[in-house]
Amino acid sequence: MLQIANTELKRRAMLDGLTEVMNRLGFDSAYGEIWKKSVRDRTSLALVMVDIDHFKCLNDTYGHLFGDEWIKRVAQTLQSFTLQPDHFVARYGGDEMMMVLSDTTAWKAAEMSERIRLEISEMAALELSEDGPTVTLSLGIAATIPSENLSPDVLIKRADEALYQAKAAGRNKTVIWK
Template structure:
């Protein structure tokens, strides 16, 4: 009986260890499925879930909602000049700048695609969104990554900021379009700057520049 009891305890420990390893592996796989492998930020699929969740919450609680579109300036020229590995390194560095400048637990950032990123800022007024956008823009510029194809001689980013308040109509797609239009404006007026747009629920974006 004693031997049986010891064997049962040992088997329990063994099964428990296997179960913990399996749960850890499943958790890691789930994290990988929700994360962009290059930058470590959320991927576009997860961004969609976050936008839907935070938009519903903003409507329900009648709170401000802001969004940033971040786009690396002249990134195609950078890739053509320095190669795709250097381009990947630049993307990862920019992602770190974005992550380091959003501090609240509810704030989140995702790689939207290519050299574009989106930052979701719940409970954030236009002034606060502009401040965070400027911090991100400055941090990227201060990386001082050489970029011969840029008018600034370094890797920079343009950022479009848009906000929604409870007295406005529209849906989350109108805020995305407004941020996109603000980004286009920042590109058109010289790049390496922040464009601000207050979403009205109508209107669209112009053609973006690289």
């Protein structure tokens, strides 16, 4: 009984309470394991860093419950695209999410990211008024074949740089790190 309770506590410690996807602690742990597996198997690993554009403005206009609802919806949408066992979504911080896609190239990740971006835009267009701010996503992608002489942090940094390139290019875009 105690072992079951401890297992459940550990599982809950790794989940974000709002979105029910992994939290940052869960991300750090699972990403480290996926990285090691990709090194061992010599397979591609892609990260997609996702940010809700102008999130503060959305919260200021529609309220924090609205913001929370859209963070949950984005997480659920991302989760619906993680069909392989070694794919997962984590809330990376605030309104940023991270998708970890094992055995996935940058181009496959970009194709998936564009479908996600369009799905969220279409959802928002159907539900929000035309004269107020709307929900869009910026996505930054980085992929590599991990090796022992490459730090896992490099891929995170590259995805983050690609995300900022998407934002600098006008937001509501997907950018692959180059």
